[in-house]
Amino acid sequence: MQSVQQALSLLFDQAPMGYMALKEDGRVLEINDAAATLFAVARERLLGQPLTKHVAPWHQDRLRSYLRDVCAIIDRSEWLRHVLDLRPEGPDAPPRRVRLYSRPYPSAVHGWCLTVLVDSSAEARAESARRESELLQQAVLDALSAMIAVIDPAGRITAVNEAWRRFARENGGSLELEAGVGLDYLQTCRDALVTDADELADRAREGIGAVLAGERSEFVLEYPCHSANRQRWFLMTVTPLGSGRVGAVVAHVDISERVRMEQEARVHREEAAHAARLSSVTVLAASLVHELSQPLAAVNLFGESVATLARSDPLDRPRLLAAADELREQVARAVGILDGLRRFMRRGELQTEPCALEERIEQAMGLVGPLARRKRVRISLEHGDESIPVKVNPLQIEQVLVNLLCNAIEAIDRGDCKTRRVHIRAEILDGEARVTVTDTGPGFSPEWLARVFDVFETEKESGMGMGLAVSRTIVEAHGGRLWAESGPEGGALLTFTLPVHRPEGER
Template identity: 35%
Template sequence: MTNLDRPTGSSMSRAGLRFWSAVFAFAVFMVDVLTPLEGAVAVLYVVAILLAARTNRRNDIIVAATGCIVLTISAYLSSHGLQTIASPALRALVSLAAIGITTLLVLQNHAAHSALVQSERRYRRMFDASRIGVVEEDWSGLRAALDSLQTEGADLRDHLARHPDFVRDARRLTRITDVNPALRKMAGASDSAAFIANVDKLLGENDRSFLDALAAFAQGERFHEGETELVRLDGRKVPVLFTITFPPEPDGDHNVLVFVVDITERKQAQDALLAAQAELAHAARVATLGELSASIAHEVNQPLAAIVTSGEAGLRWLRRDVPDLKEVATTIGHVVAQGRRASEIVTRIRTFLKKVPPQQDMLQIDEVIEEATALVARELAKDDVALIVEAPHDLPPVRGDRIQLQQVLVNLLVNAGQAMSGQPGSRTITLRAGTVDRETLWITVQDSGPGIHPDDLPRLFDPFFTTKGGGMGMGLAICRTTVEAHGGRLSVASTPGSGATFHLTLPYSQEHASP
């Protein structure tokens, strides 16, 4: 039961209040009838009405008021009869007016109180029945600590980040007042007391989500959302999404609500989706290498042929009557160099084909471009496609997965070459790279083919959509997903008859961002 459900200021039962209200009203009646007092004794009936009002029942108030009016009139008639209006009649009217006004005010207060009780009960039902975890907190102590904080002109969030002790102490100033059953179950706590006693353990020592919430509260924001992990009392970690509401009222700091949602299933679905995407990406790489088999064979054959040629030359130098050891050493050096080149080609192909978890490495994008163009160079040359690369070597690094970014560029280059297949005249692909600002790197792949039909443009990146006979329809979809996973964007522009241009952007690595 909430405080609003209890008789205000008294522990008496409703029956007891009704009894004492009736007793007091009868006592006032007896005093009014049996004593020679000339004052408006009947005004004291308002006390009986106020006693009845404490039952919080509308009918009790009306019955008490009616009874008091009847007793007032009865006392007047008993003492004065129907004589000419004089001062006793005026006193009786004053008493009746006081009873009427008191009754109206009490009934009005009862209506506002009933609405408040209903609202409280409705809130309590929602609080207890909600499947979303809810915790009520009092942040008024935290407000006082923030008001006394001296930031010395520094940005508030930066100041808080540099003072973890203040943040740690501030978290202890957020007093939990109630926890609903859903959140207690989520945390593995038997009751609110167990939850409150273990709140530091539940949030974890290294949880940084409170820092952002603290900054939002200090800056006067009305809401704050975040994601963190809740450590259950049994030690199991639960990924959660939370929203904190900061009421705007002056006393809103006393009623801060935190809504917590268990996103374990969503995380599992995301992991399954990423695994499926990785499988599709691997399948696409296998298919791409199948298409580039002639180019790969040529790449490997070149160093092998050079090794054979150098080996034969070395044998000839050794078979001379006087072996030329200097020339033999030179040819052996050529053999070693070409052997290493062949090994690098095989390693690059195996790495491209390998199914491994995504890596987050510091990458020089010009090296990624060089490796991707080396994979497709022979394939493009076979179709008389000229590849022009305009990429400076001083581009800032990006953070990402080398193989995934190679796959994006290989797919775009192969698609561009296939789009010009069978086209008369010159066939050219131009790959350019540059910078937009201090934060963004761009790469474009432009071909001189027939372009993309306007009806196909909106669906070009949709899974399983393809304009090629026998195509999987996954290449461009995987490319866009890969680029977006790296924080970038992939788009296309095309004018029929004038070729197509794919535009890719990637953010710089923050560790090497320009000052």
């Protein structure tokens, strides 16, 4: 029996795990070397001393309460768990933490317990580092001006930043929306949208799903989110989390100021374009008056014929109807000329629409036709059998074409050129719609070619010199380019491009 006790004593002393016997008041009755090592105090100095002296101050009361609970356990086979921070060895010493597993001593002697100690310092440091990392990540998110939401693969929010919370507070959002975590992100966006909610939500769902599935590296969407007292627009950018994590980061940036500036720029651009169109009408006016005089003279002639035939007896009904038909045709011709002019002069709408580029060219040719005939200039158009689809503001593109054609006709007339021809070529080249206008005029001098697109620069005796400058602005606003060259055989060559428009199903 004595040998067994000696063996147990040896096991107690030399075990790699810490063991202690503690009184209810915290005094150490017995402790092995492994446990003493955890406290960084010699075993002899711990015996008979309160263990609370070697525990961090913030855990001393908790230790006393824990020991009282242990000694009060009725079921003496039960082990109670507790975590202790030990007193730091110095101001720069790493934190030390132990887990205690205690049970009352199973005998008639009351008021003390057996305790097993496990060093959990490494776990505590890892947990502390994790918390510090999370706090740093949150601090970084909160420092960003964009509204940020981190979402999991199911589209639920796992984290938001202060900008998100502030936006929710300032716009009457619920406490759940302000907290963000756990909400269905797509439903949250759908609820916040004012217009086109279903379409935008569907586009957002598809884009976010593609990012989460690894099919896209980024998804970007501009959308309106108007409040009761102001109009707002936001840019949503979705990028994957990276570093092997599944999920995405969604950032919302307020682009209202940019959108308002773009809208103001479009308005100013259209005002300048309208002024340039009125200037073009001045060039076309004399030719249009001449062009109108022909159908109006015919109207007068057929009107007299109708009156004469109507008074004849017997009534020649077939001749009367034929004269009336001729009268209507001439009226329709005059109305067509005026309608084309009125449409060209009106303030254009800012919206774009799909259309065939060759139709816009033909419309412009119709407008400048009277001027070309008066100046004895022949205009020809060359394009393939297939239509050239573009998405543009039709009136503004017609304005560009009218300006280029008027310039070409007037250049030929000023130069008193023997060959009087303007040729338009429309085609799709390198994935772009391209229109080239060549003339047989005197062409550009090197000095003039360098400043041909400058505002208030003109070779004409009349005019403001805004036409080409405005035309370039219009083309560039449509995503294209406009440039001028001297033709290889003389004359001027002006070319502009526009993006080809393909419907969604054909891309």
